[in-house]
Amino acid sequence: MTAGSVGAGAYGFRTVYGRVFAVAVVGVQGRLITVEAHVGRGLPALTLAGLPGAAIQDARERVRPAVESSGLTWPLRRVVVNLSPAGIRKEGPGFDLPIALGVLAASAQVPATLLGSYAFAGELSLKGELVATAGVLPMAMAAAAGGLKGVVVPEANAAEASLVEGLDVVPAPSLAAVAGFLRNSWSPPIHPAPPRQNDPTSGREVDLSEVRGQGMARRALEIAAAGGHNLLMVGPPGAGKTMLARRLPSILPAMTRQEALEVTRLHSVAGLLSGGLVDVRPFRSPHHSISGPGLLGGGSGFLRPGEVSLAHHGVLFLDELSEFRRDALEGLRQPLEDGRVVVARASGTVEFPARFALVAAANPCPCGYEGDPQRMCRCLPHRLLAHRQRLSGPLLDRIDIHLSVPRLSRTELLGTEPGEPSEDVRARVEEARARQRTSLSGTPWTCNAQMPGGLARRHARLSNAAESVLSIAVENLVLSGRGFDRALKVARTIADLMGEERIGEEHMREALGYRAEPSAEEMTQAG
Amino acid sequence: MSERSSGSSQEVRLRRPSDLRGEGGRRARRGSRADGSALSWPERFAESERDRSALIVLLHLASLTPRRLLELAQERRTAAHCLEAVLGGETASESDRALAGSVRPDEARRALEPSGARFIAVGDPDYPPELLDLFDPPAGLFVRGSPLQGLSPRVAMVGARNCSPSGRDVAATLARALALAGACVVSGGARGIDAAAHRGALRAGGRTISVLGCGIDILYPGQNRSLLREIAGAGAIVSEYPPGTPAEPFRFPARNRIVAALCRAVVVVEGARGSGSMITADHALDVGREVFAVPGAVSSPLAAVPLELIRDGATLVRGPADLVGDLGWSVTTADSDALAMGAGARPGGGSAFGRSLSASERAVWSALTVAMAPDALAGAAAMPLPEVMSALVGLELRGKVRQIGGRYERRLEGSA
Numbered sequence: 001m002t003a004g005s006v007g008a009g010a011y012g013f014r015t016v017y018g019r020v021f022a023v024a025v026v027g028v029q030g031r032l033i034t035v036e037a038h039v040g041r042g043l044p045a046l047t048l049a050g051l052p053g054a055a056i057q058d059a060r061e062r063v064r065p066a067v068e069s070s071g072l073t074w075p076l077r078r079v080v081v082n083l084s085p086a087g088i089r090k091e092g093p094g095f096d097l098p099i100a101l102g103v104l105a106a107s108a109q110v111p112a113t114l115l116g117s118y119a120f121a122g123e124l125s126l127k128g129e130l131v132a133t134a135g136v137l138p139m140a141m142a143a144a145a146g147g148l149k150g151v152v153v154p155e156a157n158a159a160e161a162s163l164v165e166g167l168d169v170v171p172a173p174s175l176a177a178v179a180g181f182l183r184n185s186w187s188p189p190i191h192p193a194p195p196r197q198n199d200p201t202s203g204r205e206v207d208l209s210e211v212r213g214q215g216m217a218r219r220a221l222e223i224a225a226a227g228g229h230n231l232l233m234v235g236p237p238g239a240g241k242t243m244l245a246r247r248l249p250s251i252l253p254a255m256t257r258q259e260a261l262e263v264t265r266l267h268s269v270a271g272l273l274s275g276g277l278v279d280v281r282p283f284r285s286p287h288h289s290i291s292g293p294g295l296l297g298g299g300s301g302f303l304r305p306g307e308v309s310l311a312h313h314g315v316l317f318l319d320e321l322s323e324f325r326r327d328a329l330e331g332l333r334q335p336l337e338d339g340r341v342v343v344a345r346a347s348g349t350v351e352f353p354a355r356f357a358l359v360a361a362a363n364p365c366p367c368g369y370e371g372d373p374q375r376m377c378r379c380l381p382h383r384l385l386a387h388r389q390r391l392s393g394p395l396l397d398r399i400d401i402h403l404s405v406p407r408l409s410r411t412e413l414l415g416t417e418p419g420e421p422s423e424d425v426r427a428r429v430e431e432a433r434a435r436q437r438t439s440l441s442g443t444p445w446t447c448n449a450q451m452p453g454g455l456a457r458r459h460a461r462l463s464n465a466a467e468s469v470l471s472i473a474v475e476n477l478v479l480s481g482r483g484f485d486r487a488l489k490v491a492r493t494i495a496d497l498m499g500e501e502r503i504g505e506e507h508m509r510e511a512l513g514y515r516a517e518p519s520a521e522e523m524t525q526a527g
Numbered sequence: 528m529s530e531r532s533s534g535s536s537q538e539v540r541l542r543r544p545s546d547l548r549g550e551g552g553r554r555a556r557r558g559s560r561a562d563g564s565a566l567s568w569p570e571r572f573a574e575s576e577r578d579r580s581a582l583i584v585l586l587h588l589a590s591l592t593p594r595r596l597l598e599l600a601q602e603r604r605t606a607a608h609c610l611e612a613v614l615g616g617e618t619a620s621e622s623d624r625a626l627a628g629s630v631r632p633d634e635a636r637r638a639l640e641p642s643g644a645r646f647i648a649v650g651d652p653d654y655p656p657e658l659l660d661l662f663d664p665p666a667g668l669f670v671r672g673s674p675l676q677g678l679s680p681r682v683a684m685v686g687a688r689n690c691s692p693s694g695r696d697v698a699a700t701l702a703r704a705l706a707l708a709g710a711c712v713v714s715g716g717a718r719g720i721d722a723a724a725h726r727g728a729l730r731a732g733g734r735t736i737s738v739l740g741c742g743i744d745i746l747y748p749g750q751n752r753s754l755l756r757e758i759a760g761a762g763a764i765v766s767e768y769p770p771g772t773p774a775e776p777f778r779f780p781a782r783n784r785i786v787a788a789l790c791r792a793v794v795v796v797e798g799a800r801g802s803g804s805m806i807t808a809d810h811a812l813d814v815g816r817e818v819f820a821v822p823g824a825v826s827s828p829l830a831a832v833p834l835e836l837i838r839d840g841a842t843l844v845r846g847p848a849d850l851v852g853d854l855g856w857s858v859t860t861a862d863s864d865a866l867a868m869g870a871g872a873r874p875g876g877g878s879a880f881g882r883s884l885s886a887s888e889r890a891v892w893s894a895l896t897v898a899m900a901p902d903a904l905a906g907a908a909a910m911p912l913p914e915v916m917s918a919l920v921g922l923e924l925r926g927k928v929r930q931i932g933g934r935y936e937r938r939l940e941g942s943a
Contacts, residue, residue, distance in 0.1 A: 215902040215912045216933070235933060364932055371932025373898055376799055376828045377689055381718060381750065404933030406900050472924050494913075509920040510913050513901075513930075 018105025021119040022098035023139035024090040027350035028269050030142025034084045037102030042078030050083030053091035062124050063100045070128035070176040075107040091302035093123035094133045110182040119143035122154040128175040132156035134271030140164040159276035160268050208247045209421040213408050217244050220403045222425050225251045226432035227493030228447035230358040235405030236368045241361035245317045249281040250422035253430045259313045266305050282314030288323035296331045298343040303350045308335045311356035321360040322390040329395050336398045400486045401514045432496040448493045453485035460488045465505035473512050487511045566597050573606045573648035580632030582606035582667055586769050590620035594663035642744035642770035644669040658788050660814040665767035671743050672763030678711040678734050683786045685807045686720025686796035694797035696939040699727030704847030706733020708856040713790050720796045722751055734762040740782035741774035783807040792817040798832030805832050819844045891918040898936035
């Protein structure tokens with residue numbers, strides 16, 4: 001790791017070659033990149049080679065003013081910067097700093113001693129300040145994996161970079177400071193290590209105890225949390241669907257450090273990180289106008305994680321489910337099945353983790369008042385039918401718990417006590433999860449919702465009474481094959497919550513109370 | 528009740544302010560026989576083939592309302608002469624005159640054939656005489672199915688299209704009882720209460736007539752297409768509009784007068800304020816038919832019309848026994864269970880249903896007096912929610928309760 005022989009004078013330009021490590025982020029993976037700079041003869045110009053993306057092309061305009069503002073000299077010669085390996089496309093603004101340092105090294109303005117043991121990342125302002133940059137956590141991870149001693153990152157990103165254990169993190173405020181660090185004339189202030197946040201209740205503003213009434217919905221949330229089931233809430237506007245969904249993360253088991261790191265890395269890549277470790281399960285509720293790439297990940301140029309990945313290990317809430325674009329909803333099938341999203345582009349395939357609890361909400365009809373005893377539904381039949389058809393199909397097959405949430409009248413709300421706090425519910429959920437891990441040991445699944453339909457039956461452990469309830473249900477209620485499997489899984493979770501070895505009659509019946517509404521076709525026949 | 532019922536001999540049960548006001552009420556605006564404006568169709572108005580063909584052309588003209596045609600017939604005497612008057616620029620709109628001029632009468636007649644419609648003109652032996660009670664009786668009817676004389680006595684059942692599931696059950700149960708008592712159920716073939724009434728009658732093996740507000744070959748609304756075909760097979764489909772006439776909003780209130788006039792009584796099941804059910808009941812009043820109404824909760828918007836009718840003097844119907852009894856009929860004992868409205872059944876006792884209930888199911892059933900969310904039930908029955916849910920699904924599996932928008936309610940017996 002040399003920059004040629006270090007020249008004595010800053011303006012001698014005896015050195016012509018410099019080399020610096022940077023990290024490109026592909027998906028959520030960092031990849032170590034060598035930034036080479038050459039200062040040669042020719043008219044003053046800066047050329048970038050090695051598949052730079054649009055944001056890196058921009059760096060050409062930023063780097064020279066930043067260097068000059070930092071009291072350093074831009075070589076008025078022909079500068080060529082090469083990003084190697086040239087085969088992969090590099091994206092992101094984090095290349096400003098390594099390019100600047102490459103040029104400074106090639107023009108012998110900084111010594112090469114430390115350049116070989118640190119990776120550099122950060123976007124530069126024209127004044128030479130380092131501004132917060134997305135994706136620093138995966139960059140730091142890649143640097144550690146590549147055997148480097150440390151990383152030099154913008155101050156604002158120091159907290160996330162220091163999540164990587166055993167890595168020397170140098171938080172730098174500016175290009176001048178980095179140059180000083182390389183010249184051994186500046187050292188970073190000693191920051192106290194950021195407090196490790198292991199208290200699972202920290203950062204939560206909402207609690208289940210704030211919900212009045214809605215006992216059935218609270219129960220459904222508890223079952224959904226315990227078995228990892230997806231949940232659909234159908235109810236009129238103002239029934240409290242959003243308020244209920246927002247409280248699901250508060251009753252999910254606390255995240256492990258590994259899970260928290262995965263979430264933090266995704267949020268880092270998306271540029272959403274404001275501090276260190278994200279240790280609260282994320283709650284994402286994208287608006288229904290969101291595009292397919294916005295929901296699932298992708299976009300032109302830099303492939304960003306979508307909302308499904310930002311909800312990784314947390315809750316994805318889709319309000320007004322029927323209003324979402326069809327293609328976006330279709331795309332949800334893969335993450336719901338595999339817990340990941342694969343985005344294919346000409347430049348290659350990128351994979352983002354996306355294992356989330358889906359909570360969907362919908363109005364019962366376009367006007368929202370179908371089935372309300374106090375208000376008339378004014379929807380025309382074809383619009384009602386179209387609404388129901390949009391709410392059916394393969395996505396709904398992957399939602400185990402269907403719940404009708406009525407709008408409570410004032411009298412119904414009066415006298416209802418505030419409910420149990422999230423903490424108590426979470427304790428039961430964690431117990432039920434532990435039981436599932438035991439009973440599903442030896443299988444690839446960790447919770448009931450993950451069991452494939454056909455195999456649910458083998459693992460369900462039905463009592464005879466529950467078995468007969470199920471067969472009556474198949475006959476008397478219109479229960480499809482998939483509906484059968486869903487009821488079975490939910491009943492298994494209810495039994496786990498109750499600490500029962502076998503599914504009893506009452507568990508089976510309660511589970512059937514959360515079955516899907518009749519399909520659009522059945523509704524037509526009812527006239 | 529196949530004989531023509533005359534308005535004067537029929538007891539008019541309703542007393543409503545608008546009747547008493549005379550001038551300002553709905554009846555005064557529309558006119559009635561009592562106003563002295565009663566006109567009758569001339570003898571031999573549409574007896575000859577030429578007249579019948581001319582009448583079909585006249586019925587195609589939207590601007591020539593039945594009342595205008597009736598007035599025109601007073602001076603022109605036959606349908607063919609009326610058509611000449613229209614072609615000569617009298618009464619009808621410009622576009623209708625052009626239409627009447629472009630159609631050859633015998634072609635219009637032949638065009639009926641593919642639709643399978645029979646044409647009945649006023650004065651024909653199978654023209655229902657009850658329709659002559661109307662202020663504006665139709666000059667002709669298009670019929671598919673059985674002859675109308677055989678389909679009697681007739682009772683109309685009308686109500687909301689956007690009905691509640693329990694309203695649907697009530698309509699079906701009442702229609703079933705009427706069918707078992709030998710009556711023919713008449714309705715409008717719309718979705719909601721209309722469809723439930725037709726279905727209830729058909730499932731009991733009864734006969735039913737659907738009066739459409741469009742051509743009888745249109746089968747509107749589309750979702751009731753198969754039902755309408757079934758009605759044509761077991762009863763009849765009737766319309767005053769020629770085949771091919773599209774379904775348009777203004778024709779439905781006009782259709783209601785035929786529903787009311789064809790029947791001895793009109794039963795209103797559910798209707799929101801300002802709905803067509805009220806129009807049908809008004810027409811029934813005009814022609815002196817009995818009006819029955821099934822009440823609902825005062826808080827339910829769908830109970831607005833029945834409750835208003837009851838307040839004005841319509842007969843309150845609690846169930847099939849009330850209705851069939853008030854009409855002076857009986858059903859055979861074998862079918863007497865059709866007269867029970869099961870929603871009021873008491874558990875416990877000696878009934879098989881009561882014995883089949885578990886303790887928690889019995890508690891939930893007793894507490895479930897109105898549509899309730901499981902939470903509210905848990906409070907009312909003082910039971911934990913999971914147990915309430917389990918009991919509700921147990922009752923649901925037996926077809927005793929159902930869930931609507933997150934609230935559970937009792938179902939009517941035999942409506943499952």
